[in-house]
Amino acid sequence: MKNVLIINGHQRYDEVAEGNLTRMYIDSASEFFEKNGFNLKYSVVESDYDVKEEVEKFVWADYIFLQYPIYWMGVPWITKKYIDEVFSAGDHNGLYINDGRSRSDPTKRYGSGGLMQGTKYMISLTYNCPTSEFSAKDGFFDGLSLDEANIATHKTFQFCGAEPLKTYSVHDIFKGDLDMITELKNFNNVLEKNFIDAK
Template identity: 90%
Template sequence: MKNVLIINGHQRYDQVAEGNLTKMYIASASEFFKKNNFNLKHSVVESDYNIKDEVEKFVWADYILLQYPVYWMGVPWITKKYIDEVFSAGDHNGLYINDGRSRSDATKRYGSGGLMQGTKYMISLTYNCPASEFSAKDGFFDGLSLDEANIATHKTFQFCGAEPLETYSVHDIFKGDLDMNSELEKFAKVLEKNFI
């Protein structure tokens, strides 16, 4: 059986972002993984987590699903705090050994010291902006794709040696006409493609 860690990267803001959408996606993913016989662990960044225990979850995991809302073009600050604390504690503890460079071997490059080879990760994002703003020269993101606009999250995992799976995103979440049944079907298809 494969091991998967699901991280709830939501930060609550009363009446604006209460976490219900994030919880819905995590519940859907949890059901999918249980149905497909994965061992499952959860982490919640907005909790009183133990940093050492969180590092051990990353070492245990074959797969990581990071679910979060995009706030001001990036991860919520509490999710960044979690990443900073947990990944920093992973130095020489299963996540990375160093930044990869070596004084004795100039061919070793920055970002090649990760210990998470073989671990795969997926990011799943909730956005207020429309999908049309990505990969469009005249779009808000200046032609950047969804993954390029979220490069900091990808590079964090790459630094530790993990490999990306296809990213999922849902858009226009405040528009009022979001068809959640359709979106959850799309999400299930991405999960199936990535993990089965």
Template identity: 75%
Template sequence: MKNVLIINGHQYYEHVAEGKLTQFYIDTATEFFHKEGYAIKHSVVESDYNIKEEVEKFAWADIILFQFPTYWMGVPWLAKKYIDEIFSAGKDTATYVSDGRTRSDVTKRYGSGGLMQGKTYMLSITYNCPTSEFSNKEGFFEGLSLDEANVATHKTFQFCGAEPLKTFSVHDIFKGDLDLAKEKVRFHTHLEKTFK
């Protein structure tokens, strides 16, 4: 049995971002992993979490699914606070030992001191912008792919030794025509391809 930690990276803003879509994807993932026999734990960045308990969840997890909305081109600030607190508190026990370099072995590279080798992570992101803005030199992101536009979040996990799984994203969420039934099928298909 594999262990999966699902992180709710949402931060509430009345009328703008109330968290229903993030919860929809978390519920869909929870349903999928439960059916497949995974052990599941949840974390919520907008909560009174216990740092020690959160670090223990990272040590326990084989897979981390990070579900979050994009706010101003990055993770919500409470999600960043959670990352800073938990990843830092996990030093020497769950996340990393050092940046990897050492004076005694110059072949050791920066970013090789993580403790999360053998673990994988998946980003699942909700966006207002359309998919056409990525991997498009004329687009807002000037040719960057979806993953390149989220490089800081990817590199945080990779610094600790975790390997990326294929990113999932949903776009144009404020247009008013998001078909949640179709989205559930699309997300479920992505989960099946990634985890079965």
């Protein structure tokens, strides 16, 4: 059986972002993984986590599933704090050995010192902005795709040698007409493609 680390990257703000949507997606992902025989461990960035234990979870995992809301075009600051602390502690400790470069071998490139080869990750995002703002020349993101707009998260994992799976995102979450039945169906279709069909 494969091991999945599910990370709740939500940061709570009363009345604005209480975490209900994030929990709904994590519950749906958990149900999917349990039904398909995966071993699960959980991490919550807004908690009193132990950094060493978190590194051990990353080393244990075959897959990492990271669910978080986009705050001001990036991860919540507490999620960035978690990433900085845990990934830094992973140096020579299962996540990466160095930045990949070598004084004696100039062919070794920056970003090639990861130890997480074979590990795959999926990010799942909740957004206020509409999907029309991505991959549109006149859009807010200047033609960037969804993944290009979230390059920092992708490159963090790839620095450690992990490989990306298809990203999921839900949009216009504050409009009040979000069809969660359809969205969760779309979400489960992405999970199916990433974790079942790709085997």
